[in-house]
Amino acid sequence: MTNPLARIESHPHEAKRLIGINYDQFLALVSLAEKRHREKQAEIEKNKVRIIAKGGGRKPEMSPKEGICLCLVYIRQKPIFEILGLLFDISKTKANDAFNYWVDILREILPASQIEEASVDSQKYQELQQMLSEYELIVDSAEQATARPVDYQEQKRYYSGKKKMHTLKNQFIVLPGGEDIVDICVGMLGKTSDINLFRVFRDTRNKFADSQRFIGDKAYIGDDAITTPHKKRKNTEISEFQKQENKQLSSRRIAVEHMICRVKIFRVASEKFRLARHRYSQVILAVCGLIRLRLNRLVSLTINT
Structure with a gap:
């Protein structure tokens, strides 16, 4: 062999x-x-x-x-x-x-995100916050299947009604065009909604400037900081202008889907996670570091491809 x-x-x-x-x-x-x-x-x-x-x-x-x-x-x-x-x-x-x-x-x-890489230097971190505030960052989440917990109460915490299985949820925030991973939240409970994940993660860590704007899908409707698509209400239709705006927003938001797809190239981040659950964050963040290496986005390790 x-x-x-x-x-x-x-x-x-x-x-x-x-x-x-x-x-x-x-x-x-x-x-x-x-x-x-x-x-x-x-x-x-x-x-x-x-x-x-x-x-x-x-x-x-x-x-x-x-x-x-x-x-x-x-x-x-x-x-x-x-x-x-x-x-x-x-x-x-x-x-x-x-x-x-x-x-x-x-x-x-291998720093998993721009924010993690800049966090070791307060001046660089402030410069990064200022640079990021000039963009509308793209946010989305992805779920990964995990082993069903033995305890019933734990099962309820990890059960995702959307996926009909027990999952761990990761939130990605990327630059426009999917050029780099700005920030990532890893290993949250599968039942956590996208908007609650965004609010808790953003407000408790205070990683972005107050003026920072984001782009998200319909799961993020309700947060003033996020631009979301127009949603069709019951028994009504959205206008042609709104449909066109949705299409333009989707063409910009697709970059985060491409970034998630790059992460899932590594099977440990796409298939059912079978290692010990306490290893999940370490492994997935290492995968994100490898993605940034693939994209030549690491300041400490720049390779000409």
Whole structure:
């Protein structure tokens, strides 16, 4: 069975299909992840009480490059861990451990949104808020199926009447044209309505300027900050002018649908989520970081495609 890393090294043009990013982006990601890996290992070494001499003990079965490739294969293809272990010639337990270790590193080095990336510097954050206020940002949400909770009360909290299943809901806010992810809210209860998700998320975090405007679909009707389509009332028809306005609004709003589609290219973000629920936010935010890497939107990691 061919090792996925050997495959993309011998056929670089297949990297995007197998791991979700092109080969040059993969190499740049490996370089950044290895640096963070060395930092984490140095921190562990500093606090370790040694029993054997440094350099002794069992050698790691996987190189950092293989570990990162394993993590990306799972995120993109979502095989079971038995198959993932066979692909990389390790046990399913070690495959699971490797995935969890490297997805945490990806999460640390790949900001999931513009706001997260700018939040480390107050001046850059204020500049970003000012820049964003010049646009009408596009907002929409997407649901992902999850395992049904055992407890009945928990089942009711996660049950989505729209999807007729138990789901987790994510809200995306993107730039016009879908050029980048501005902000994302991950892992909310499936029964939460879109407009309530927007209000709670926006008002509690205060991430946008008061003058910020948004574009949304009919699920957001009722919020003054969001431009929404005209809705046909019972036993009435909307005018031709209103239909034309709806069409123009839809042509602008479609960008957020395209962004959600890019996220769902990674099967871990589109198929039923079967990992532990407390890992959901970490994994989906790592996927968003990979999307921004694909779009060359990361300030710390810019690749020419």
